[in-house]
Amino acid sequence: MYEVRMPKFGLTMETGFIEKWFKKEGEKVQKGEPLLEVSSEKITNEVASPVSGIVKKIIGEEGKEYKVGEVIALIEEEGEKEEKKEIAPPSRKGEERIKISPLARRIAKEMNIDLSKVKGSGPGGRIVKRDLLPFLSTSTSSGEVTIEKLSGLRKVISERLSKSFHTAVTVTNILEVDFTEFIKKVDEKNVSITSGLIFVVSNVLKKFKKFNAHFDGDSLKIYTHVNIGVAVDTEKGLVVPVIKNTHSLSLQEINNKLKEIASKARSGALKPEEIKDSTFTITNLGMMATDIFTPVINPPEVAILGVGRIKKGIRILDNNTLSIRDMGFLSLSYDHRVIDGADAARFLKELENLIENPSF
């Protein structure tokens, strides 16, 4: 009997909702055929049947939430026994031992990879390091997930924001910055302000590593790569597509990427892997009538940078003369459980320096 389990679509997914079953008990199903629809976080995905056979029992109910890895259906297979053994069942109840190399076990533990999702390719079905590589980058195992339009699950979104608001100790530091030179430079290079901000923020995050991290209440995972989530306002609501590895991209590359995902976001063409694994988020309300605000941190990140409206303002220069400059506020929200006010101040100072004396 094949056990269909709630799949995991991303590193942080813990539960999923069964939106709809496409097959009934007793119906035949082919491997690869859509079996059910599952939604989580911001996306809905069709789940294809991993085996061919007859749907023996539907355990998960539509509209209900189940933990990743929980059995939600049973399929009686058409006598292909090896397939069952390919996907090693998890030893959650200690029934069967997972064969895994010491190295792979350590990596899985450190990276929080659910081993029930991992196929072992070593001798005897042993899980080895290469089997975990797909889970270390950001893609899920391909083939099971199909791209769907973005259907907003407001409930989940609100639950996540609520969780962030209530578990993180969110404090916002605000700094007024002179964007005059910065704007000159981005115009010269023919890139957007947001692109320029992504570029300099990535630089700052290389130095202020603690801000480029995930916190689960227990341990702080500090990342060496920088993935910037960029809040985009769409018809269907707020979407945060992610530009990966901005620490190693050039300004031009960032600009191109940003244009691409922003347009995809608005047309609902974003892939699931494009909206996850951000290590830091930037939300730019500069086009709107907002100077200062207190953005909510995007969990499990530990900080988020809000950029307000840039407008003409007066700046008093070093020689006590007045100057009309393009001024704007940076609102940096951070999780005070892991970041102190002084850290945040230093972060902003560095950012201010790179904005006011742009060198790109």
Added chain:
Amino acid sequence: MEYSKDFLLNLYRTMVRIRTFELRAEKLFLEGKLPGFIHLYIGEEAIATGVMANLRKDDYITSTHRGHGHMIAKGGDTKKMMAELYGKVTGYCKGKGGSMHIASFDIGVLGANGVVGGGLPIAVGAGLGIKIKKSDQVVVAFFGDGASNTGAFHESLNFASIYKLPVVFVNENNRFASTARVEETTSVENISDRAVGYGIPGVTVDGNDVIAVYEAAKEAIRRAREGGGPSLIEAKTYRLKGHFVGDPELYRKKEEVEKFLPKEPIGRFEKKLFEMKILNKNLRDSIWSESEREIDEAVKFAEESPMPKPEDALTDLFVDDTGYDY
């Protein structure tokens, strides 16, 4: 041969010291104070004493598992010896060797050895080294009748002979190799007969006559020192005690031992010295009680000394133990 009074008294004194030490060691062992096991030299004192009286401090000896007598005769400190028997850190070997491996390279004692015949190749090597560096030191290799049947014995005599090494092989034939009688295990009646097989001089002496031993050793040692090569001296004696303390001695009868008692070396020499009027009762008693006092101090020193720290077991293996995993 005329010998001075002092010389003769020193021979006597040495034998008494050895006897006292051994009797005390036996007593302590039976009281449970000494770990491991000990092999007593009682009844054989004349051999070590007679031979060593010919040696310089910078000459070498290799000894056997029955080595306390050799050590004392060569100038060993009874305090450090007793401490080693107790397993204390102040012993000659810091408690790492015990009775069977007691050694002091400083006074030329290249070690007692727990392997029968084990000291012979080492003595030969010492002789080889001495020859190459062109020194006039000599090596005396003590070994028992049991060892005379080992491969090491035959290889060593041959080797020493072909290179004319300055080694004197002193065979202490005490008639027993553990429980085996020499007549049953050895193909010749006189072990010294084997010398001929190796082209070296061999003599048999009464091992319980300290002067006889002294004179035979004097000749052999002179020959070695002058580059004349090795010799074999068989000193016939009798092992009065068991192989080790606690040996039930099922291989011989008490009557046999009693028969050999009157022939033991100290009594015989004492009688001679009394006849020569060199010894009288007072002097005799004072020599013995002086010995007892020396051993008392040795025991006191040993008992008051600390045991080695357990971690000390991981030291003294190499001069340089970088990278070694213990």
Added chain:
Amino acid sequence: MREITFSEALGEAILEEMERDPTIFTYGEDIAKQGGIFGAYKSLLGKFPDRIFDTPISEEVIYGSALGAALVGMRPVVEFHFADFLFTGIQSITLQIEKIRYMTGGQGKLHLVLRGPDGVAQSAAAQHSESIETIFMHVPGIKIIIPSTPYDMKGLMKTALRSDDPVICFEHKRLYKIKGPVPEEEYLIPFGVADIKREGKDVTVVAMSRMVHESLKAADELEKEGISVEVIDLRTLVPWDKERVIESVKKTNHLVVAHETWKRAGWGAEIASVVQEEAFDYLDAPILRIGERNVPMPFSPPLEEFVTPDYKDVINAVKKVLE
């Protein structure tokens, strides 16, 4: 840099040290007139006539006398004719040389070197072909050096001749004729420092002696298939460079240990055991060992080849470990 043979490097080391240190002398069977059965002493023939001589066939006293000579202040270099014959005089080594310093509480400096040929060589059969270094790793009290190149041979032997501890040196018969670069200037190689003979990133292969060359040959073949092998030559077995090996395993996550001596309970088992103990979480596969099959060395060539490990065995082990 000039290239000389392994055998010449050995001879140079001994000659240079004998010139430097008058307490060094050397003896063994068939060396003074013939220069050793594998020619190791050719360069010494005629020099220092009173410091190099032949002995009768008396292993117990040959090895035991080295101990005695060291105790009176000399530095003997004793050749064992074939490593197999160490067993003939084993008492002198395992019961005496390895024990004397410790048993006497650290009293003596046993500066002596036992050296000679070992290993398989053209149907020399069971009593003239074995490698038995594991025994001397197991019984504590002697250091072990096993060079694989002329450069290592000279450097290690010079260090051995200046060491105050007993050293045993195994020289594989098939390596005597190989040539390699050896500097003219003096150099010493310390014990306990492994040499990365080839860098790689997929698998670590630890080897010594002839198996180093087999492993390098295997690595060349494997590179064509895109597998990158790191070959570590331990050079000395006691002490051995644990840190280097573990550092490498942390990088490659895979380990194969290759030696010519029998696989069962060979020193490879010790290396494997220590690595799995100290780098367990870095291993992506079990550790494999390569060694001679567990039989005495047979005479006939096809039999001898079958039981003796070579580069093909290394290739198979590497592939198995990466499965």
